Amino acid sequence: MTKKQLQSFFQMKASVDGKSADVFIYGEITKWAWEEYGEVSSVTFKNELDKLGDVETIHLYINSDGGSVFEGVTIYNMLKRHEARIIVHIDALAASIASVIAMAGDEIRMPSNSMLMVHNAWSYAVGNAEKLRKAADDLDRINQSAMIAYKDKAGDKLEDTTLKELLDNETWLSAEKAFEHGLCDVVEEANEMVASVSEKAKKRYINVPQQLLQQSNCKSVMSAEEKALREKIIADSKANLTYLETIL
Template identity: 65%
Template sequence: MWMRKQKNKFFNMKASADEKSADVFIYGEITKYAWEEYGEVSSITFKNELDELGDIEVINLYLNSPGGSVFEGITIHNMLKRHKAKVITHVDGVAASIASVIAMAGDVIKMPKNSMLMIHNALTYAWGNAKELRKIADDLDRISNSSMQSYLQKAGNKITAEKLQELLDAETWLSADEAFEYGLCDEVLEENNMVASVSHELFSRYKNVPEQLLKQQNKPFSALEIAQRQKITEESKANIAYLNTILGGMYE
């Protein structure tokens, strides 16, 4: 029997014992895979699980992601932004591309000194005639503008639209201190030992990946990191795997 390649969820959620707070982990690539062949897409399952957490007061959002589907990411950002709970974003390693937009949903954003944000304009793979390609370019401009508003809303008066556009055009990797300077981070913490869960294949999408991140891919994990990753992997495997994508393929 022919089987499609399975995909695990990129997120996990867990309520605290007193059900007043919850931890939401987004580790790895943000995808748009369905539960079943004709099932619900990831943003809907994300909403369903978020609703199941109940009347929580605080969401701790942990990020270590290279980005992924722009539409899924914007939807998740908006879900978290309008949730009545206080959202505290923790950038454990890297919040790149659309993952950095999700980070902006935090009422408070915390970054260890060795973590990073990467911001850039929306990307996609395109095929078609001149008219179709011009439409795709216009669509990308609209998507990039949507993400830009998320950054500006968080940054307040710490960055101008002109400066932000310059950073987006350049595909900029921001350290925690730089993110703080631009208003995209509220607290800079001591360094942690998390390494970016980003493969060479995913890094290859981007032009300006810092050398230290490339080196980290081959760095051995500590016992604590291994335990954390095993726990997340086990929780992911307990869920029904995602299968084929049913939406279009724009990435950021």
């Protein structure tokens, strides 16, 4: 199997007129764009983002239970620097580092049955006391970076003490609660996409809501229709790029 046959956790699609684009982040955010082969996700994300050109609006759709902190923070910063207006749609779940990426939105929209999960960063560490202290210091810096992202979005609606409590307790926020804390701008009608977490995430997180524990993992939840949509996004993106190249 080649890397071209493997799905990345993100896809991008530019509109034919080049004024807007759709970006989908579905699934676990990994270090590698293709898990078994090669390319670093953030590098590939930047290359594809650059190919979209000078779009005026980016619609970012998220359904992810998190993943690599450093890749996620890098993607967040790329989107924050982008000149386009970013409209985030949390289709079902934005958990852990995926919730940080969501904060890059100028506007965040959540269906009433979607969820946002925030928690303190964690990691594995092996080594002597010096190595372990460094790992703890690194986690403190990562937590501070995430707090800045949440506060930058929420502003005065979220006190530092409240945010720290949410992070310490690994809090799963409904759309209404996210709106209350300033982490969401618009609560929409419920959609048909069901929030779910992977088996890996079920073991990694502590306070996973019971309804999510009862769901099967993300891969089995994805319907044939969703898979067809992802394939169509890739095909349309290639067609749009070919079209743009013919007129430039």
